[in-house]
Amino acid sequence: MELFHDKEDMRKWSRAMKRAGKKIAFVPTMGSLHAGHLHLVERAKLEADVVVVSIYVNPSQFAPNEDFGSYPRDLRGDLDKLQPFCVDAVFNPYDLYVRDAGQNDSELSERKASSQQKAVNEGADDTRDLTSKRQRYTHEHETWIRVEKLELPLCGKSRPGFFRGVATVVTKFFHIVEPDVAIFGKKDYQQWRLVCRMVRDLDFDIKIIGCELIREEDGLAMSSRNTYLSSAERLQALSISRSLKKVKEAVLNGTLDASSLVELVKQEIIHASGIVDYIEICERDSLQPLQFINCPAVICIAAWFARVRLIDNLELEPPQS
Numbered sequence: 001m002e003l004f005h006d007k008e009d010m011r012k013w014s015r016a017m018k019r020a021g022k023k024i025a026f027v028p029t030m031g032s033l034h035a036g037h038l039h040l041v042e043r044a045k046l047e048a049d050v051v052v053v054s055i056y057v058n059p060s061q062f063a064p065n066e067d068f069g070s071y072p073r074d075l076r077g078d079l080d081k082l083q084p085f086c087v088d089a090v091f092n093p094y095d096l097y098v099r100d101a102g103q104n105d106s107e108l109s110e111r112k113a114s115s116q117q118k119a120v121n122e123g124a125d126d127t128r129d130l131t132s133k134r135q136r137y138t139h140e141h142e143t144w145i146r147v148e149k150l151e152l153p154l155c156g157k158s159r160p161g162f163f164r165g166v167a168t169v170v171t172k173f174f175h176i177v178e179p180d181v182a183i184f185g186k187k188d189y190q191q192w193r194l195v196c197r198m199v200r201d202l203d204f205d206i207k208i209i210g211c212e213l214i215r216e217e218d219g220l221a222m223s224s225r226n227t228y229l230s231s232a233e234r235l236q237a238l239s240i241s242r243s244l245k246k247v248k249e250a251v252l253n254g255t256l257d258a259s260s261l262v263e264l265v266k267q268e269i270i271h272a273s274g275i276v277d278y279i280e281i282c283e284r285d286s287l288q289p290l291q292f293i294n295c296p297a298v299i300c301i302a303a304w305f306a307r308v309r310l311i312d313n314l315e316l317e318p319p320q321s
């Protein structure tokens with residue numbers, strides 16, 4: 001398995017693969033890998049000849065009050081988890097917002113050397129490094145991708161700037177890795193939809209695949225942030241998936257008005273001491289709110305359990321007529 005910290009090395013490798021006639025599948029992640037991510041890797045292997053996984057905690061998608069500094073980072077553990085899956089390359093840039101044009105060569109090579117060393121000593125990020133990473137993207141970067149309507153509802157309301165950061169970094173990855181196929185999880189439903197729309201609108205020649213949401217045995221949607229939960233909070237958080245099961249049954253039994261279904265979820269979460277961020281039933285492509293389930297829909301949820309914000313969703317089918 002190749003490990004690249006430098007974007008030029010990553011691009012060179014991808015182009016060599018292309019020249020050799022290989023199809024490239026790409027799985028972007030923020031690391032701290034779990035079985036949900038590995039499921040995406042398995043899917044990627046079915047789609048292409050070689051698989052690239054990126055591991056990068058992207059500073060531009062975090063608001064200043066969010067968990068960029070404390071987000072779990074474990075490069076060595078992640079590489080161990082990927083090894084059995086015969087992933088071909090891992091792209092772990094130290095910083096994708098460093099301005100590397102128009103500088104003198106010695107400053108550039110010094111930055112590259114220091115960034116590679118830091119990435120190798122993963123975990124060595126200190127507060128000063130993280131603060132400077134956050135500042136660099138605000139000071140050294142001024143070009144952003146916005147998916148203007150899809151970025152607004154749901155997570156976009158409570159995390160302003162989040163989808164701008166995601167769309168921009170995914171675009172950067174697409175230009176660096178140059179994949180034929182890219183795999184995203186439906187756990188981050190709005191993110192997946194937004195990337196599909198961006199690829200369509202900007203004519204990227206990349207096939208986007210959305211993979212099913214993977215759950216723990218007890219129903220909790222797998223997520224790197226689950227590690228923040230205490231065991232008591234984790235039990236409370238099960239109220240989300242429990243409520244989704246109830247929604248599924250209610251729809252099968254003919255309850256189709258969104259407000260009743262939303263109320264059902266809300267009560268379950270509040271009863272478990274969770275704080276609801278949003279619960280919405282939306283049309284699947286546009287993510288516009290629906291009053292009734294009269295077309296393929298999705299119920300999307302975000303809720304806080306203590307300091308941890310979790311998201312989950314379930315696709316809902318309208319009744320057969």
Ligand SMILES: Nc1ncnc2c1ncn2[C@@H]1O[C@H](COP(=O)(O)OP(=O)(O)OP(=O)(O)O)[C@@H](O)[C@H]1O
Nearest residue numbers: 029030031036184185187188213214222223224225
């Ligand atoms: N449970 C899951 N099922 C399917 N895909 C998932 C799951 N968890 C994460 N993914 C997908 O893995 C990719 C990388 O996600 P990321 O590294 O942010 O992990 P995460 O578990 O979603 O982390 P976080 O807790 O920060 O939301 C995304 O496409 C995401 O949708």
Ligand SMILES: CC(C)(CO)[C@@H](O)C(=O)[O-]
Nearest residue numbers: 028029030058166169188
């Ligand atoms: C797509 C992504 C890797 C962009 O940073 C991130 O938002 C994620 O892990 O879902």
Ligand code: BAL
Nearest residue numbers: 030061062162188191
């Ligand atoms: N899984 C999406 C990345 C984030 O929440 O920051």
